[in-house]
Amino acid sequence: MIGDSKKHLVSTMTERDKLKANLKSSLYSLSIDELVIQAINSYEREIEPMNCPYCKEKTVVSSKEKMVYSISIDNQDYDVRIINYPRNYCKSCNKEFKDHQTTMFLSELIDMEVFRALRYEGEVPKEFDLRKLIVMSGKE
Numbered sequence: 001m002i003g004d005s006k007k008h009l010v011s012t013m014t015e016r017d018k019l020k021a022n023l024k025s026s027l028y029s030l031s032i033d034e035l036v037i038q039a040i041n042s043y044e045r046e047i048e049p050m051n052c053p054y055c056k057e058k059t060v061v062s063s064k065e066k067m068v069y070s071i072s073i074d075n076q077d078y079d080v081r082i083i084n085y086p087r088n089y090c091k092s093c094n095k096e097f098k099d100h101q102t103t104m105f106l107s108e109l110i111d112m113e114v115f116r117a118l119r120y121e122g123e124v125p126k127e128f129d130l131r132k133l134i135v136m137s138g139k140e
């Protein structure tokens, strides 16, 4: 392999927590990387109710919906259907509440997976299930 393909995701923790992370990974005969991947993959929870930025009610809820993602590759436009795309909306006023950073990460992930599919399968996929797309595998 040419160059350094290892990317580092830096997390800040105390010496005490670092020791516990090392202990936990060695208890299960996992590397820290494997432990992190398994922990993230099994992490599932409801998003806490938030205050709606529009009507100020504490009713922002999240749902998983279908959406069409448009991407332009070599001056050609493609539509990819995304299922289970997370959407936060207010139950009171029905306005959508988007987190800039989350939206950016979602776009980056979908772009990356479209290019990956193009490279390995030779075509832009018609559909992605975000619930499956978000699962980490440890492979490039």
Ligand SMILES: [Zn+2]
Residues within 6 Å of the ligand: 052, 053, 054, 055, 056, 057, 090, 091, 092, 093, 094, 095
């Ligand atoms: Zn609202």
